Amino acid sequence: MDAPDSAPASPAPPPFATHPAHGALPGWREAGQGRPLLLLHGWSVNGEAFDDQRALALSGFRVIAPDHAGHGLSRHRAGATIAALAQDVAGLVAHLALTDVVVAGWSMGAMVAWTLLRDHPGLPLAAVGSIDMTPRLVTDPDWPHGLHGYYDMAQAAQMAMRIRADWPRLAPSVALGLWAAGRRPDSASMQRIAHMAAQCDAVTLAALWEDMARQDFRATLRTAALPLFHLYGEASRLYAPAVGTATHPLQPSAGFSVVAGAGHSPHMEQPQAFNAALLALIAQASTR
Numbered sequence: 001m002d003a004p005d006s007a008p009a010s011p012a013p014p015p016f017a018t019h020p021a022h023g024a025l026p027g028w029r030e031a032g033q034g035r036p037l038l039l040l041h042g043w044s045v046n047g048e049a050f051d052d053q054r055a056l057a058l059s060g061f062r063v064i065a066p067d068h069a070g071h072g073l074s075r076h077r078a079g080a081t082i083a084a085l086a087q088d089v090a091g092l093v094a095h096l097a098l099t100d101v102v103v104a105g106w107s108m109g110a111m112v113a114w115t116l117l118r119d120h121p122g123l124p125l126a127a128v129g130s131i132d133m134t135p136r137l138v139t140d141p142d143w144p145h146g147l148h149g150y151y152d153m154a155q156a157a158q159m160a161m162r163i164r165a166d167w168p169r170l171a172p173s174v175a176l177g178l179w180a181a182g183r184r185p186d187s188a189s190m191q192r193i194a195h196m197a198a199q200c201d202a203v204t205l206a207a208l209w210e211d212m213a214r215q216d217f218r219a220t221l222r223t224a225a226l227p228l229f230h231l232y233g234e235a236s237r238l239y240a241p242a243v244g245t246a247t248h249p250l251q252p253s254a255g256f257s258v259v260a261g262a263g264h265s266p267h268m269e270q271p272q273a274f275n276a277a278l279l280a281l282i283a284q285a286s287t288r
Contacts, residue, residue, distance in 0.1 A: 011058060013031065013032075013054040013055040013056075013057055013058055014031045014032055014054060014057050015031060015054070016029035016030065016031050016047075016051070016054060016065070017029065017030055017031065018073065019073075020073055021067070021073055021074045021076070021077050024088075024091055025088070025091055025092055025095055026066045026067055026068065026069065026073070026074040026077060026088045026089070026091075026092060027066065027067045027072065027073020027074045028047065028064060028065060028066040028067065028073070028092060029047045029048070029050075029064070029065045029066075029067075029073075030062060030063060030064045030065070031054045031057045031062075031063045032054070032056070032057025032058070032060075032061055032062050032063050033057075033062050034057075034060040034061050034062050035060060035061050035062065035100055035102065036061070036062050036064060036096075036098040036099075036100065036101045036102065037053075037056060037061040037062065037063050037064065037101075037102050037104070037282075038064050038065075038066075038089070038093070038098075038101055038102065038103045038104070039053060039063065039064065039065045039104055039105075039106070039109075040065075040066070040068075040089065040103065040104070040105035040106065040109030040110070040112050040113055041065065041067070041068065041071070041106060041107075041108075041109050042106045042107030042108045042109050042265075043107060043108040043205065043208060043209065043212070044071070044171065044174055044196070044197050044200055044205055045071070045072075045193065045196040045197065045200075046067045046068075046071045046072025046073065046196050046199060046200075047065030047066060047067050047072060047073070048065075048072065048192070048195075048196055049065075049106070049196065049265070049267070049268060050063070050065045050267060052267060052268065052271030052274075052275070053065075053267060053271070053274075053275060053278075055271070055275055056275055056278070056279070059279060061102075064092075064096070064098075066088070066089060066092055068085045068088070068108075068109075068112070068208075069084060069085060069088060069204060070200055070201040070203075070204025070205060070208065071196075071199065071200050071201075071204075072196065072199045072200070074088075075199055075200065075201050076201070079204070080203075080204050080207030080208055080211065081207070081208070081211045082108070082111050082112055082115050082208070082211050082212065082215060083115055083119065085112045085115075085208075086112050086115035086116050086119060086120065089112060089116060090116060090120045090123055093123055093124070098124065099124040100124060100126045101123070101124055101125050101126060102125075102126055102127045102129070102282055102285070103116060103125055103127070103128050103129065104128075104129040104130070104131060104229075104231075104278065105128075105129070105130055105131065105133070106130075106131035106132065106133070106265070106267065107131065107132060107133050107238075107264065108133075108208065108212055109131070110129075110130035110131060110133035111133065111212060111215050111217065113128050113129070113130065114128065114130070114135070114217040114220050114221070115217075116128070117220060117224055117226060118217070118220045125226055126226070126227070126285070126286070127226060127227040127228070127229065127282065127285035127286070128224070128226055128227075128228055128229075129228065129229040129230065129231065129255075129278075129281060129282075129285075130228075130229075130230050130231070130247075131231050131232075131266065131267065132231070132232050132233050132236050132238070132239060132263075132264050132265070132266065133239070134146055134147070134239055134243045134247065135215075135216065135217035135218045135220070135221055135247060135250070136215065136216045136217070136218060137151060137156070137212050137213045137215065138151050138152050138153060138156070138213050139151055139152070143218070143246075144242075145239075145240075145242055145243045145246045145247070147238055147239070148238065149240055151213070153213055153214075156209060156210050156212075156213035157210060159206075159209055160206040160207070160209050160210045161206075163202055163205050163206040163209060164202055164203060164206045167197075167200070167202035167205060168198070171194065171197040171198075172190075172194070174197070175190060175193040175194065175197065177237050177238060177264060178193065178263060178264050178265040178268070179237070179263045179264070179265065179269060180233065180234075180235035180236070180237070180261060180262055180263030180269060181235045181236070181237050181263065182235070183235075183263070183269075185269075189268065218250055221247070221250040221251045221254075222250050222251060224251055227253075227254070227255070227284075227285035227286075227288045228251050228253075228254035228255070228285075229254055229255030229256065229257070229281040229282075229284070229285055230244060230247055230248060230254055230255070230256050230257075231256075231257045231258075231259065231266065231274070231277055231278065231281060232244040232257075232258050232259070232266075233258070233259055233262035233263045233264055233265070233266040233269070234258050234259060234260050234261055234262060235261060235262065235263050236262075236263050236264045237263055237264060238264045239264070241258075244256065244258065253288060255281040255284045255285055257277040257280065257281055259273050259274055259277055260273070262274070
């Protein structure tokens with residue numbers, strides 16, 4: 001008796017093609033063909049953090065993940081402000097002649113995406129999304145929704161000093177903060193994050209940390225003409241659920257989704273659930 005046919009295996013996503021930084025361009029990774037999906041990584045990692053999003057190439061996207069200055073492929077590039085990182089990304093969009101671009105920025109990358117929205121109105125963007133981020137890192141009476149529920153410029157300066165003094169010692173505790181509250185990444189994930197952190201320039205990291213604390217994108221979100229979307233981790237150690245609840249009303253038409261059980265890095269912790277949520281948000285944005 002013949003054995004029953006097994007279910008066909010799902011196709012493997014294409015590998016990332018890697019392009020080193022050169023001239024005025026940051027380094028970047030890309031996979032697939034189709035509509036450009038620009039994924040902007042967070043502070044102290046690099047575009048490798050989106051390795052599981054290569055699967056979105058199978059849904060018709062050209063997945064592009066640049067490395068910001070001071071990180072990974074762009075470690076030796078100058079650029080220690082959010083505005084400079086956004087300028088790099090804008091240059092890459094022009095270099096690749098992209099159109100109808102969906103941008104999704106994670107953590108610090110969300111601030112870079114919002115800067116593109118605010119300062120580069122000529123870019124051919126179709127939608128701008130954020131992944132587990134607040135529009136204002138520091139807190140005040142009008143915005144109690146910053147980092148850890150309370151954060152000020154003095155704390156940001158102290159953190160920058162610690163980064164400059166001994167980034168290798170600090171990096172493991174930063175890595176733990178990426179995962180959901182009450183959970184610890186497995187050894188392979190910790191090694192992956194440690195590898196990315198080791199490819200960062202501490203001086204640039206410190207300067208970017210302080211510059212993040214200077215930013216306030218609330219007005220940008222309120223006045224945005226492009227479709228927006230926000231995706232949060234339900235159990236983020238960095239941002240309480242109230243952050244998403246407060247950010248969404250700044251632009252009530254924005255798409256909004258939460259990955260249950262995930263922390264600050266839902267795309268690494270629960271990639272299948274994250275990818276499904278991201279595709280749904282992009283589809284919603286395309287109808288607005």
